[in-house]
Amino acid sequence: xxxxxxxxxxxxxxxxxxxxxxxxxxxxxxxxxxxxxxxxxxxxxxxxxxxxxxxxxxxxxxxxxxxxxxxxxxxxxxxxxxxxxxxxxxxxxxxxxxxxxxxxxxxxxxxxxxxxxxxxxxxxxxxxxxxxxxxxxxxxxxxxxxxxxxxxxxxxxxxxxxxxxxxxxxxxxxxxxxxxxxxxxxxxxxxxxxxxxxxxxxxxxxxxxxxxxxxxxxxxxxxxxxxxxxxxxxxxxxxxxxxxxxxxxxxxxxxxxxxxxxxxxxxxx
Amino acid sequence: xxxxxxxxxxxxxxxxxxxxxxxxxxxxxxxxxxxxxxxxxxxxxxxxxxxxxxxxxxxxxxxxxxxxxxxxxxxxxxxxxxxxxxxxxxxxxxxxxxxxxxxxxxxxxxxxxxxxxxxxxxxxxxxxxxxxxxxxxxxxxxxxxxxxxxxxxxxxxxxxxxxxxxxxxxxxxxxxxxxxxxxxxxxxxxxxxxxxxxxxxxxxxxxxxxxxxxxxxxxxxxxxxxxxxxxxxxxxxxxxxxxxxxxxxxx
Numbered sequence: 001x002x003x004x005x006x007x008x009x010x011x012x013x014x015x016x017x018x019x020x021x022x023x024x025x026x027x028x029x030x031x032x033x034x035x036x037x038x039x040x041x042x043x044x045x046x047x048x049x050x051x052x053x054x055x056x057x058x059x060x061x062x063x064x065x066x067x068x069x070x071x072x073x074x075x076x077x078x079x080x081x082x083x084x085x086x087x088x089x090x091x092x093x094x095x096x097x098x099x100x101x102x103x104x105x106x107x108x109x110x111x112x113x114x115x116x117x118x119x120x121x122x123x124x125x126x127x128x129x130x131x132x133x134x135x136x137x138x139x140x141x142x143x144x145x146x147x148x149x150x151x152x153x154x155x156x157x158x159x160x161x162x163x164x165x166x167x168x169x170x171x172x173x174x175x176x177x178x179x180x181x182x183x184x185x186x187x188x189x190x191x192x193x194x195x196x197x198x199x200x201x202x203x204x205x206x207x208x209x210x211x212x213x214x215x216x217x218x219x220x221x222x223x224x225x226x227x228x229x230x231x232x233x234x235x236x237x238x239x240x241x242x243x244x245x246x247x248x249x250x251x252x253x254x255x256x257x258x259x260x261x262x263x264x265x266x267x268x269x
Numbered sequence: 270x271x272x273x274x275x276x277x278x279x280x281x282x283x284x285x286x287x288x289x290x291x292x293x294x295x296x297x298x299x300x301x302x303x304x305x306x307x308x309x310x311x312x313x314x315x316x317x318x319x320x321x322x323x324x325x326x327x328x329x330x331x332x333x334x335x336x337x338x339x340x341x342x343x344x345x346x347x348x349x350x351x352x353x354x355x356x357x358x359x360x361x362x363x364x365x366x367x368x369x370x371x372x373x374x375x376x377x378x379x380x381x382x383x384x385x386x387x388x389x390x391x392x393x394x395x396x397x398x399x400x401x402x403x404x405x406x407x408x409x410x411x412x413x414x415x416x417x418x419x420x421x422x423x424x425x426x427x428x429x430x431x432x433x434x435x436x437x438x439x440x441x442x443x444x445x446x447x448x449x450x451x452x453x454x455x456x457x458x459x460x461x462x463x464x465x466x467x468x469x470x471x472x473x474x475x476x477x478x479x480x481x482x483x484x485x486x487x488x489x490x491x492x493x494x495x496x497x498x499x500x501x502x503x504x505x506x507x508x509x510x511x512x513x514x515x516x517x518x519x520x
Contacts, residue, residue, distance in 0.1 A: 001345075010373035014359075017366045023398070087361035093416075096321040096372040098347040258284070258327040261318040 003106065007099050011107025012114075015081055028076065029115045030122045033069045037123050037177025040065040042129040050222075059219035061189065062133050064212060066123045068188045071149040071208060073119040074146055076213040078157025079175050088167050092264045101251050108161070116150070138218060144229045146210045151236035152207045156182075158234065168263065187212045207232040207239070212267035248262045273298050274333055274348075274424045274456030275320065280329035281313055282480075284442045289315050291480040292329070297410020297456035298426065302447070304467040305460045306476030308508035316477075317426050319457070321351055334423050341427060344461050352417035353428035357409045364393055367401055368419060375420035378390060387415035390445055397401040406433040414442065418449055425450065427459045431466060439463075443470055474500075476507045483507055 019025045047057040064236040068088050085094055094104075127133040135142055160175040165175075185199060192200055203209040210232035214224035254260050275297040282290040290312045297303045305313050318324035320331055322338050322345070331338045331345075333428040338345040370386060371455055372380040388394055391411040396404060401412055409431050417425060428448070431439035445503040447470060452455050461467050467474060468488045476484040484507065485492065 004376065006373045006376055010370050013373065014362070014370045017370070019361055021361060021366075025388070037300050076490050084361075088361055089357070090359045092323065093358060093371070094374075096346065096349075096351055097324050097344040097371065098376065135340075167503040176429075211440075252325075255323060256317065258315075258324040260323045261314075 001100060001102055003100075004101055007103040008110065009102060010099075011081070011209045012110055015084070015111045018084060022041045028080070029073070029119050033073065033123050036065055037062070038130065039076060041127065041133075041265065044091055045131065053109045056219060058131060058133055059144050060216055061152055062127055062131060063215055064188045066120070066127060066135065066182070067145060067149060067211060067215060068179075068186070068208075069123060070116060070120050070146065072154045073116040074150050074153025074256060077115040078108045078154060078259040079160045080115075080138045081108045081111040082161040083172060083175075086172065086263075089263070091260050095260050101248055104204055105158065106249065108157075112157060113150075114152070114155065120146075122148065141218060141224070142215075144233065145215060148207045148211050148229070150233045151233070151240050155236065155239035155243040158240075158247050160245075162247040165247075165254055166250045166259070168259070177195065182206065182208070185209065190217065205235070207236040210235075273332075273418075274334055276330075276506070277316070277320070277323075278332075279328045280316065280319060280331065281327050282312075282319065282324070283327045289480050290319070290326075293477075293480070293482055293518055294484065295475055295485070299423070299454045299456055301473065302450065302457040302471045304474035304503060305458055305477060306464075306467060306474055306507075309423060311477040312480040313477055313506055315451075315480075317351070317353075317428055317460070320424075320426060321345055321349065334496065338489040347420070349426065350417045350420055350422035350424075351426035351428070352410075352413040352430055354410060354413075354432045355428070356413070358401050358412055360400060360418060363389070363398050363400050364404075364415075365397045367412065368416060371416045372419050375422050383419055385418050390418070390449065391415045391442070400485065407435065407438055410434055411438075411442065414446065416421070418446075420454045421455070423455060425455050425457045427457065429461055430453040430459070431461070431463065433464060439466070464504055468500050476504070478507050507515035 042056070044058040044061040051057065084116070085091060124135055127135070156176055156178055163174055164171045185203045185206055187195070187203055188208070192203045192213060193210050195203055210228045216229055218225050273296040277293060277295050279291055293316060295303070304318065307313050315324065319326050320338070322342050333345040333409070334348050336345040336348070344448040358371070362370065365384065368384045369380065372384060377383050388397055391414055392409075393411060393415060395406060396412075401409055404412065410430065414430060417427070427446070431442055434442060443466065459467070459471060471488050474486065474488045475482050475493065484495070484503075486494065492499050492503045495503055495506070497506060
């Protein structure tokens, strides 16, 4: 399928216009993540003081929060850029233009890359300046972690927007809790081994669980297993492919049933 | 003979068991303005949605300059544009930003120049940096029309384009669209409930009722052919045409 850069640029430009026109949109990109870092930074510092063990809560908890917030930002980056079209009732104008579904998805993903990287930089700088936690010291080792979380965030974001496309604007409320629903299985703050057996199976199907296990190994001075990271990457790529297929399928259904033409109505489901 | 900009062949749409559009066939030629008329629920907007590729027909073919929209959707839509009162441009972007955004989507060459022309054509200069959401409905309609003409489409679909304009503005907008369409040899499909407007603008009209085309002809001579005084009387007569539940061939 032919991808026209101008179409992708249009999606990015629209997002830029929205941010420029209403700086409030920058809040979720940088301010909320900054608040998370400050909150968890102090909690981790307090735990380091009261705990007698040699375990470094700051690196483990704050590191986990940085990664988890990055994953959240990626997912919300895709879904928020899409929801802008829902909120402004723009689907009819958008999908009667020569924009292809793939170009639209690429545009949304690029929006997400830009906003999530901005959020990540804010978190890394703040964690380093305020709490002395420097992920830069781990160097390139963290790149695979971020890549896996990025891919899985994209996959979940695409699934989320497919649900909104299929079930209409009220389905927006299904989007926001997705990361919270996954967090118990993602082993963000504890090892997978502490979960009951059935939860462990689910955790192993989620790429973030491998990332957080590996991250804990890394901050305690160990070497993350290559196999685990390979499995996580493979799963994340698989989920992206499934998510794109799912969106394309949903798009066909909404075209067949005429939901796009009547999208502003809340009766599409 | 020049190729039709739009060819609709056997177009049919079922919603479940309900037949909304019943084997409709028609063409729009270059430099031709065709009025699609009919009472509410006749199937006009359903037909427009299918031509625009946002609703899949149950049967039939739609060719835009010979390109089947079911096969090459993006290439067909590059030659098309539309404006409708129910599809305003995003209110959180300014007039200029909206035109820039849609101009990129429609691959408009010399986009900045084209935007200036469109802004000037519809008298939008003082609103260029105003967010569309705070414009009056008439001003929003003009912005929608500016977007619709931005790519000089071969096929332009206008669904009640002057519905929210006062009579003076409506006449001015009508004249500008008509001049622009003639200059660019566009084909236009125009729906309206304003019969005087249709008589004034359209070269040919299609009367639609219960998803079928009942009548077709010149809007200025068609009423006389059916013993009616004007298009409005003819419209009312067509609108009263009884529902044929079987949807059978009783044209």
